[in-house]
Amino acid sequence: MSAGWICDVCGAGYPVVGDVPWLLREPQDAIAEWRARLALLTRQLGDDASRADRELARLTDQSALPDRTVQRLQHLSEANRKQVALLENLLRPLVLPGVLASVQRGLGTSLPIEQGLTNYYVNLHRDWAWGGEENDATFTEVRAVLGSQAQLGRTLILGAGAGRLAYDIHEGYAPPLTVLTDYNPLLLFVAREMFAGRDLQLYEFPVAPRGLLDSAVLRRLSAPRAARGGYHIVAADALDAPFAPGSFDTVVTPWLIDVVGEPLAPFAARVNHWLKPRGRWINTGSLAFNRAPFAERLSLDETLQIVTASGFAPPDLREATIPYMRSPASRHGRLETVVSWSAIKREAATYPAARRVPQWLTNDSVPVPRTAALEFESVSSRVHAFMLALVNGERSVRDMAxxxxxxxxxxxxxxxxxxxxxxxxxxxxxxxxxQY
Ligand SMILES: C[S@@+](CC[C@H](N)C(=O)[O-])C[C@H]1O[C@@H](n2cnc3c(N)ncnc32)[C@H](O)[C@@H]1O
Known part of the structure; x- marks a missing residue:
């Protein structure tokens, strides 16, 4: 971790981890959380390798394994172990020393589960290994709403993931500044390597492997060439990104609005806030709001109504059905009907308040109230610990009862x-x- 960035205006400090500035409100907490996730993920991969070895040994003893299954299990075990080394090499600044990793595993039950390191893991293989057709299809949609001659100006890409669309925009439209943001370090670090023109190797683990050895496929990830200068890759929460109002001429939200974690109306107001007057919001991706409360599972009509109510002119709109996550090593893949728009900011919207965090979480010396939720956690953890302590390898269910x-x-x-x-x-x- 290097010394970091200091905000000229408010004096807040932000660490730089693996060359990526961490522009989050509580950067140390977020980094600690991703460290714990990496520790859990590598442990899980190691456990999976050992499990494959045990299955192999048990079934070989019973002479119950066809050759091909032996080959597949050996391959899977080896791939899981190699993947640990590849991930730890890529994410080196986040690797915890062994002892700490075990402690984190103990505490790990409290990690929020919505966004893990391997969420959107297939995206990085699609972006930089096999996804030519899909990447072109998405960029074609963006070009169709933008026109090929557009001048993007200072461009912010939120939820950029492993960065392929950001790369295509940066190379294709040559904006003077492109800022890529996401909060997943695995994706950000892959983007960093690709933009720099360096190759990477990582395993892909298709959900429905096509052939015998497709359960784990070692992929070489690479960009066509190093990106030209003028880009920054930063970690930021799209719901709380620390950019001054009116900082950008263009904000791009690729496959983000339905997973970003808040309803579209406040999120559209944030996009509006970061744009200059007459700035442009480019959106592309799905409208799969299916995990939101019913009132927020928006149809296209409702979506457009919110966009125009958030200070934007009625957008230029396109719908297209494109291939999505069709890995050549997988039998799984789909078509998505995506929506893309370009919407010009015509008036300012009110920026939504930051999520309120209680004082006892932001100030280490404020007493923590014993809320009903913590009381419940405390009782159930004590029962949990008591039950686990009873398991000594000798007692039966009846003895424990x-x-x-x-x-x-x-x-x-x-x-x-x-x-x-x-x-x-x-x-x-x-x-x-x-999922970690
Ligand atoms: C569906 S993926 C799309 C990734 C990429 N734009 C693409 O088209 O492949 C959504 C991305 O948004 C990121 N993301 C979701 N919520 C976010 C938030 N609140 N702040 C920053 N990134 C977020 C995820 O980490 C993920 O990379």
């Missing part, structure tokens, strides 16, 4: 079912692969 009843934690007639339920959940959780 008897001890729980003796401690008067539960009535005797409920204890057995409760212990069984608890252990079943723990067993099922151990069978599932989490």
């Amino acid at each position: 008897r001890l729980i009843a003796e401690q008067r934690l539960l009535p005797a007639d409920e204890a057995e079912a409760a212990v069984r339920r608890f252990l079943r959940r723990a067993f099922e959780a151990s069978e599932q692969r989490d």
